[in-house]
Amino acid sequence: MSQGKIVDYKNKISVINTKLSRLKDLYVDGLLDKDTYKKDYVRLQEELGELARLSMQQPTVPxxxxxxxxxxxxxxxxxxxxxxxxxxxxxxxxxxxxxxxxxxxxxxxxxxxxxxxx
Structure with missing residues (x-):
């Protein structure tokens, strides 16, 4: 993280949660095979975990x-x-x-x- 810059992790986390929801919809509708779903799901979960970790390290603005x-x-x-x-x-x-x-x-x-x- 660059010095003095506050990143909006809450918004980024929300975007990834939306992607996870859409991914599930594609799988349920049969537009995505199980292997692709699993691979994309794991990738998005890892991104989510990383963003959560980074957001905990960021100082809060009072x-x-x-x-x-x-x-x-x-x-x-x-x-x-x-x-x-x-x-x-x-x-x-x-x-x-x-x-x-x-x-x-x-x-x-x-x-x-x-x-x-x-």
């Missing part, structure tokens, strides 16, 4: 983030009215780590700051 993303016209207003705990939840769900680079001396600003996202 409800606060969904509200902000869906409010294209007034992001700042939506963010400002979020309770402090929801703002923290939002940032913690998006940022994996913050790394501070070298500091030239006491009281001086850091030279490099790296933010890594999920």
């Amino acid at each position: 409800a606060a983030m969904n509200r902000i993303l869906s409010d294209v016209d007034d992001f700042m207003l939506t963010y400002k009215i979020l309770p402090k705990i929801k703002k923290r939840e939002l940032w913690q769900s998006l940022i994996r780590s913050i790394e501070l680079g070298e500091r030239p001396g006491r009281g001086k600003p850091y030279t490099d700051i790296t933010v890594k996202f999920y």
Whole structure:
């Protein structure tokens, strides 16, 4: 999975379940032989299992983030009215780590700051 990209596994799983249903219909209607049905069924079940595994590994987007993303016209207003705990939840769900680079001396600003996202 590429960094920062959220994949819609729920939709992909739904598509495969639809294919499984259609495959069964073709077999029941006699339009598909048993060997072809078994081969395709096993392949689709493996894809389904892989998608389920990948979906469990993907970080979830919190409800606060969904509200902000869906409010294209007034992001700042939506963010400002979020309770402090929801703002923290939002940032913690998006940022994996913050790394501070070298500091030239006491009281001086850091030279490099790296933010890594999920």
